[in-house]
Amino acid sequence: MTIDFHHRQFAHCESGVTANLLNHYGFNCSEALAFGIGSGLFFAYAPFVRLNFLPLTTFRTAPGSIFKKTTKRLGIKVRQQRFSNPGAAERKLDLLLAEGCPVGAQTGVFWLPYFPPAYRFHFNGHNLVVTGKEGDDYLISDPIFEQPVRCSGDDLRKARFARGALAPKGRIYYIESMPAHIELSQAIVAGIKDVCRVMLSTPVPVAGVRGIRFLSRRLVGWPTRLGEKRTLQHLGHIVRMQEEIGTGGGGFRFIYAAFLQEAAAVVGNDELLPLSARCTAIGDAWREFALLASRACKGRAELQPSITDLAQRLEQSAAAEESLFRDLQQVINRSAKKGAVR
Amino acid sequence: MKKEQVPQHGGMTAGCREINYAVDEEGRYSLELSVGWEAKNATLRLAWEAIVEQLHLVIVEIRAGQKSPLAYHMVKNQMDVPLLAQYSGFARWRVKRHLKPQVFNRLNSRALVVYADLFRISIAELQEVPDQPDLRIEDMDTSGASL
Numbered sequence: 001m002t003i004d005f006h007h008r009q010f011a012h013c014e015s016g017v018t019a020n021l022l023n024h025y026g027f028n029c030s031e032a033l034a035f036g037i038g039s040g041l042f043f044a045y046a047p048f049v050r051l052n053f054l055p056l057t058t059f060r061t062a063p064g065s066i067f068k069k070t071t072k073r074l075g076i077k078v079r080q081q082r083f084s085n086p087g088a089a090e091r092k093l094d095l096l097l098a099e100g101c102p103v104g105a106q107t108g109v110f111w112l113p114y115f116p117p118a119y120r121f122h123f124n125g126h127n128l129v130v131t132g133k134e135g136d137d138y139l140i141s142d143p144i145f146e147q148p149v150r151c152s153g154d155d156l157r158k159a160r161f162a163r164g165a166l167a168p169k170g171r172i173y174y175i176e177s178m179p180a181h182i183e184l185s186q187a188i189v190a191g192i193k194d195v196c197r198v199m200l201s202t203p204v205p206v207a208g209v210r211g212i213r214f215l216s217r218r219l220v221g222w223p224t225r226l227g228e229k230r231t232l233q234h235l236g237h238i239v240r241m242q243e244e245i246g247t248g249g250g251g252f253r254f255i256y257a258a259f260l261q262e263a264a265a266v267v268g269n270d271e272l273l274p275l276s277a278r279c280t281a282i283g284d285a286w287r288e289f290a291l292l293a294s295r296a297c298k299g300r301a302e303l304q305p306s307i308t309d310l311a312q313r314l315e316q317s318a319a320a321e322e323s324l325f326r327d328l329q330q331v332i333n334r335s336a337k338k339g340a341v342r
Numbered sequence: 343m344k345k346e347q348v349p350q351h352g353g354m355t356a357g358c359r360e361i362n363y364a365v366d367e368e369g370r371y372s373l374e375l376s377v378g379w380e381a382k383n384a385t386l387r388l389a390w391e392a393i394v395e396q397l398h399l400v401i402v403e404i405r406a407g408q409k410s411p412l413a414y415h416m417v418k419n420q421m422d423v424p425l426l427a428q429y430s431g432f433a434r435w436r437v438k439r440h441l442k443p444q445v446f447n448r449l450n451s452r453a454l455v456v457y458a459d460l461f462r463i464s465i466a467e468l469q470e471v472p473d474q475p476d477l478r479i480e481d482m483d484t485s486g487a488s489l
Binding site: 009121244294 | 390422
């Protein structure tokens with residue numbers, strides 16, 4: 001059985017999956033729109049969570065939240081399910097496919113055979129859409145790949161039941177029904193408000209703008225605390241989280257800038273356009289950070305001065321993001337008020 | 343990032359292209375394909391070099407009789423004891439014991455099969471360790487350029 005599913009390649013897995021699923025059900029949605037409505041933008045440096053034995057730095061919200069929030073804000077009815085038994089997980093998947101329902105699934109990337117070998121790490125926050133089954137092979141629309149791919153039942157089972165941090169536990173999700181009418185503007189406003197809130201006023205000091213500053217402070221101390229080799233590994237890990245888990249570049253800041261641009265047209269508020277340009281500049285600064293960090297990793301410069309420089313850049317990024325999200329919050333609150341008067 | 347700045351530095355992606363978001367002269371966003379970026383290639387390489395180095399160390403320990411071949415396959419699959427325990431279903435303390443050569447050598451075939459299946463190798467391969475790590479970064483890096 002094969003579902004006629006239009007595969008589109010995107011930068012990021014979960015926002016791509018969300019956009020492609022919505023598209024399948026007749027709501028033409030870009031990745032940026034799904035990412036923005038689902039308020040995927042985030043920052044956290046959580047050294048107590050380890051990924052490949054290195055502290056977690058994330059530029060996006062937890063796996064699953066983009067799909068959940070986007071569909072909720074658009075009024076779409078969805079189902080999600082986790083399993084303790086791989087056999088039951090597979091039967092449910094096959095059942096849904098037989099009904100013609102494309103199924104989103106959270107997986108680890110380590111066991112997926114179609115990934116380039118260099119990308120196979122124990123990272124469990126990956127998302128894909130299963131669109132059919134031929135013999136023992138599943139047909140998969142993985143939005144970070146150019147073409148649809150195939151994966152054996154055994155490999156997919158291992159990927160769905162990957163272990164370790166963020167274990168997916170066979171999690172699947174799918175759209176049950178679409179609403180008669182979609183309130184797009186409202187959903188966009190809700191998404192923006194949410195991002196501003198988490199970036200500016202999280203209660204925990206490891207997240208949002210405070211998280212960037214926290215990382216900056218910790219970074220300075222790495223060479224003395226960890227030694228050169230571990231410092232470089234930690235630094236390289238940040239760059240990989242920022243650029244390699246399908247972020248579209250600049251730790252998702254570019255996708256978000258693209259979203260603000262699209263949002264300006266939908267909401268009819270041109271004040272969002274200069275904010276989008278500022279978000280692009282912030283993404284550029286993150287990319288510069290990644291480039292310099294990777295050069296430090298190659299050992300072309302002396303370590304402590306480049307670490308100090310990188311920490312300062314983080315401070316600047318934190319300041320730029322703080323002011324961006326404050327202004328964004330104001331613009332959105334003002335336009336929401338205007339809308340209420342009208 | 344401007345359209346013309348989208349990096350095209352092939353390397354660790356094995357020919358896979360991915361989407362970058364970039365703006366044109368008027369600042370409008372579009373999705374552009376990239377074959378890779380120097381910064382990503384360098385940091386990805388660094389991560390793999392750390393794994394290969396660990397493999398070298400573990401081979402020495404195994405040859406010295408301090409660890410069992412299981413240790414090699416664990417590192418090669420980027421696992422530690424807690425993760426291997428979760429995947430194999432053995433308790434942590436048992437996995438730790440299996441890392442000792444004298445315990446590993448007496449393991450029954452049932453336990454060996456669990457590990458071999460997990461790592462997708464034969465039992466013979468599980469019991470044996472190459473002199474040099476059989477994981478080469480050169481095979482992943484298609485750029486051919488040494489960094």
